[in-house]
Amino acid sequence: MSQLAIDGGSPVRTEPFPGWPPEDPGYLEALKGVIDSKVWGIGGKQGEAFCDEFARFCEADYAVACTNGTVALELALRAAGIGPGDEVIIPPYTFIGTATACLAANAVPVFADLDPASFNLDPAAAEAKISPQTAAIMGVHIGGMPFDVDAMRLVADKHGLVLIEDAAQAHGAEYRGKKVGGLCVAGGFSFQSSKNLCSGEGGALVTNDRALYERAWSLHHCGRVTDGGWYDHRVLGFNMRMTEFQAAVLRHGLTTLPEQMELRDANAIYLRQRLSEIEGIHTQAFPDGATRSAWHLIICGYDPEAFAELPCEKLAAALNAEGIPASPGYNPLYREPAFSQGVDYSKLPWAPEIYAGQVRYEEAAADCPVCEALCAAGFWLYQSVLLGTKKDMDDIADAIIKVQAHAEEVP
DSSP: OOOOGGGTSOOSOOSOOOOSSOOOHHHHHHHHHHHHHTOOSTTOSHHHHHHHHHHHHTTOSEEEEESBHHHHHHHHHHHTTOOTTOEEEEOSSSOTHHHHHHHHTTOEEEEOOBOTTTOSBOHHHHHHTOOTTEEEEEEEOGGGOOOOHHHHHHHHHHHTOEEEEEOTTOTTOEETTEETTSSSSEEEEEOOTTSSSOSSSBEEEEESOHHHHHHHHHHHBTTOOTTSOTTOOOSOOOBOBOOHHHHHHHHHHHHHHHHHHHHHHHHHHHHHHHHHTSTTEEEOOOOTTEEEOOOSEEEEEEOGGGGTTOOHHHHHHHHHHTTOOEEOOOOOGGGSHHHHTOEEGGGSTTOOTTOOSEEOOTTHHHHOHHHHHHHHSEEEEEGGGGGSOHHHHHHHHHHHHHHHHTGGGOO
16 A cells, blocks of 8 residues: 555545534524524423423433533432442543543442453443442443443442443434433533534433432532422532523534434444444444443544554544544543542542542552553544545545555654
């Protein structure tokens, strides 16, 4: 093959991939409707309608729209009774909001390793981290791929733990043919700019539990209650409400999401087949019971020996130079300075005496070899590339093959 683009050669492609969010006049019409209504927040109809429609989309009974995905997870934890002194087991291969949601609820995130095939939280590793303080497990449908809910539920039920879904990247994903989000006690979604259903920012909690829904609704609405008055604040709540603008944008996005999912499915199947033919590449596998991914990410691990020991940052840079928007992905959360330097839990709001000082995460790397390996030799392709053509998928595979053939030449 020709010289690498990062080293002065011609790139595999120069045409851009589909942009995100998509160009769609329906979004402008939705926003205009809110502006013309002169009700941009409290009292509007868009937020209530979106909650109803999103709950139905998730095949769940209730949804609470809120400011972002991290807040959705915090609401799920708080409404489920998780609080000061409680430990929550989470994977370290996730957005930091999974962990900071625990902290916002005054709970302690505990990191457990990944399944090497699905890149999701490993049920056995999670069980090994259970202590007398453990109160919950928060599984993450990473990249839109459902985690093994049945296996994780067995662990949670065995030890009397709450099981919560971080579905921030998993809009429309399915486990045993049922949409994620309402499979466990509660699930949290994000509508941040990159998400498959987006409104710039925003989030939603989904649940089938009426009592949990009412607690979450109260917490996000300044402590008001569903059957109370405007100045009837019965619990210590917060203003975590979504605006009418966001809700209107999301309502329109829900009408286009099913067609986009079909296109992502078709392109993901073809691209994964092409990638499976490349020596040293392994893509995220479906765990037992997972029947549909949302394909927010195509997560790829690779054998460093098959790529001349090329670090993932340089591999991603070489692919970007070839016209393929790739990312090296996450760092392990326990290596982020916010955690690696220790967390002073005594300074958390309303911290009880159990928080005597710092909690260290120095041992986490030794306990998470799968996460370490994926973060050292892995890369992502974003959901928007899957809205392209079969030719686009071929360009991705051809660029990886080209970089592999010239891996020793990457500067």
